[in-house]
Amino acid sequence: MSEFNCRTEILPPDAAGVARAAALLRAGDLVALPTETVYGLAGDARNAQAVATIYAAKGRPALNPLIVHVADLAAAEQLADLPPAALRVAHAFWPGPLTLVAPLRTGHGLAPAVTAGLATVALRVPEHALARAVLNAFGGPVAAPSANPSGRISPTSAAHVLAGLSGRIAAVLDGGACPVGVESTILGFENGTPVLLRAGGVSPEALAEVLGAAPIAAGGGKVTAPGQLPSHYAPRARMRLNAQAPAAGEIWIGFGPDCAGAELTLSATGDLDEAAARLFAVLHDADALGRAIAVAPVPERGLGVAINDRLRRAAAPR
Ligand code: TXA
Ligand code: MG
Numbered sequence: 103m104s105e106f107n108c109r110t111e112i113l114p115p116d117a118a119g120v121a122r123a124a125a126l127l128r129a130g131d132l133v134a135l136p137t138e139t140v141y142g143l144a145g146d147a148r149n150a151q152a153v154a155t156i157y158a159a160k161g162r163p164a165l166n167p168l169i170v171h172v173a174d175l176a177a178a179e180q181l182a183d184l185p186p187a188a189l190r191v192a193h194a195f196w197p198g199p200l201t202l203v204a205p206l207r208t209g210h211g212l213a214p215a216v217t218a219g220l221a222t223v224a225l226r227v228p229e230h231a232l233a234r235a236v237l238n239a240f241g242g243p244v245a246a247p248s249a250n251p252s253g254r255i256s257p258t259s260a261a262h263v264l265a266g267l268s269g270r271i272a273a274v275l276d277g278g279a280c281p282v283g284v285e286s287t288i289l290g291f292e293n294g295t296p297v298l299l300r301a302g303g304v305s306p307e308a309l310a311e312v313l314g315a316a317p318i319a320a321g322g323g324k325v326t327a328p329g330q331l332p333s334h335y336a337p338r339a340r341m342r343l344n345a346q347a348p349a350a351g352e353i354w355i356g357f358g359p360d361c362a363g364a365e366l367t368l369s370a371t372g373d374l375d376e377a378a379a380r381l382f383a384v385l386h387d388a389d390a391l392g393r394a395i396a397v398a399p400v401p402e403r404g405l406g407v408a409i410n411d412r413l414r415r416a417a418a419p420r
Pocket of ligand 1: 139142143166169199201217220224226245285287288404
């Protein structure tokens with residue numbers, strides 16, 4: 103879009119970079135921040151103009167609400183009424199890769215566009231030291247979707263952010279690679295019962311341990327994550343899943359020691375945490391080669407659940 107034509111600053115991962123990021127947020131500008139999951143495109147969640155610019159910079163549909171990032175549980179409780187099950191998982195997993203959707207509190211002060219007009223808000227307390235430092239320096243709620251053009255592969259490095267959004271945002275705080283690598287797990291609550299809206303960085307097994315049972319799957323009820331479109335995280339190339347071997351011309355992304363011949367691998371040893379951390383970088387690399395992509399099977403447990411969710415969306419027809 104032609105209204106975007108700025109020089110995107112690359113901020114260093116130190117006190118000066120954090121101070122500059124907070125000052126830009128205060129001025130209503132957008133800054134891409136590293137979190138433990140993926141880079142987020144951050145703006146002041148109380149500033150309607152800043153929030154409008156997030157949607158515009160990403161080309162994000164206005165009906166797809168944003169996640170609000172706060173420094174701690176106390177800040178989250180000023181924005182939403184968290185049911186008991188939400189408080190249990192918040193105590194167990196915050197700060198960390200978990201997002202909770204709960205009813206907005208009166209006087210929340212968020213720009214209405216953050217929640218796309220919904221009566222609920224998605225809240226997360228990130229664990230990444232730089233994200234925490236910026237939240238503390240800024241001192242307020244920060245809306246931050248993943249820092250990629252809408253529908254494209256999520257960014258796990260400052261270079262990924264710049265490839266998609268350079269010239270459209272004020273700055274990126276360069277914190278290196280994101281350690282978890284897949285987005286946060288999103289939990290909603292229906293009559294107090296946890297509903298899994300998106301698989302992510304907290305595994306279903308870890309949630310079940312705290313909740314006593316795995317969260318029920320979204321779909322049947324009225325709680326939905328509007329952003330969960332089938333075609334998402336899409337590389338430009340065609341993608342084929344559960345590929346035991348590449349077909350002619352395909353680039354093969356392996357997983358585990360049985361895929362020794364693969365050009366790229368999510369994890370040579372078959373480590374699911376490593377595979378999650380590498381997933382989007384490997385997809386970015388594969389996409390840059392401009393050939394069709396075949397991906398080896400990934401087990402459906404631990405972070406494999408989130409990995410397979412992203413792979414299915416990346417491979418979905420569009
Ligand atoms: O790890 C993450 O969650 C990253 C980092 C930056 O924090 N953020 C992220 O944001 O993945 P985004 O915008 O790419 O995904 C946000 C998801 C969307 O699927 C959206 O529909 C859902 O959260 N969401 C936001 N508010 C919601 C609400 N009130 N009810 C249901 N779903 C909501
Ligand atoms: Mg996203």
